[in-house]
Amino acid sequence: MSEFIVVAFDDITMADTVLARLKRLQKEYLVDLEDAVVAVREADGKVDLKQSVNLVGLGAASSGLSGAFFGGLIGLLFLNPLAGMAIGAAVGAGSGALAGSLSDYGIDDNLIREISGTIKPETSALFLLVRKAQPEKVLSELSQFKGKVIRSSLSPENEEKLQKAISGLGR
The missing domain is CATH 3.40.1520 (hypothetical protein tt1634)
Incomplete structure (x- = not known):
């Protein structure tokens, strides 16, 4: 505790x-x-x-990485994994930054x-x-x-x- x-x-x-x-x-x-x-x-x-x-930076970084991973997987389905990774990273970083700015961590x-x-x-x-x-x-x-x-x-x-x-x- x-x-x-x-x-x-x-x-x-x-x-x-x-x-x-x-x-x-x-x-x-x-x-x-x-x-x-x-x-x-x-x-x-x-x-x-x-x-x-820094919650905004922390949220953007973690969500950007997961967005790139899942975007790459979805991109494989459409035979363009690099585009999927780029789009997934951008969407993930944006949503992570937004979530970080709205959250309260710790105290x-x-x-x-x-x-x-x-x-x-x-x-x-x-x-x-x-x-x-x-x-x-x-x-x-x-x-x-x-x-x-x-x-x-x-x-x-x-x-x-x-x-x-x-x-x-x-x-």
């Missing part, structure tokens, strides 16, 4: 910095992120979301906007859906950043450990 964590930061760039560090840790197999979103609240109160998963966008509306202007928040992690190693990496856990599905003990690490108290 994935854990949901939201950490707020006092400036607009820190959430991006922490996400970049977590992605590096993911490459080292120390954390497995299912989804991550950076929310930045501008001075005028507007909230900008930066999704870590619900409405929940992100609701929580982001509670942070101060000119600050940022990092929304994480974590499948699994090596807590000791990840917490030691995050101890240099100053943030505040504003919501999580962690146990109270683990949330307290995370808060101490991310606020610099766990050093």
Whole structure:
């Protein structure tokens, strides 16, 4: 089961910095992120979301490949597999991009906007859906950043450990 964590930061760039560090840790197999979103609240109160998963591109790529495969099979029936592959890939990529733009993956966008509306202007928040992690190693990496856990599905003990690490108290 994935854990949901939201950490707020006092400036607009820190959430991006922490996400970049977590992605590096993911490459080292120390954390497995299912989804991550950076929310930045501008001075005028507007909230900008930066999704870590590009659903339009992901949908277009996967549907384009399957469209090319099935288009090639249908093209074999009409003795023109290359035309079938090309048409199938185009139709598959288009429908996949449309499906990707209409779908919501991971953390619900409405929940992100609701929580982001509670942070101060000119600050940022990092929304994480974590499948699994090596807590000791990840917490030691995050101890240099100053943030505040504003919501999580962690146990109270683990949330307290995370808060101490991310606020610099766990050093």
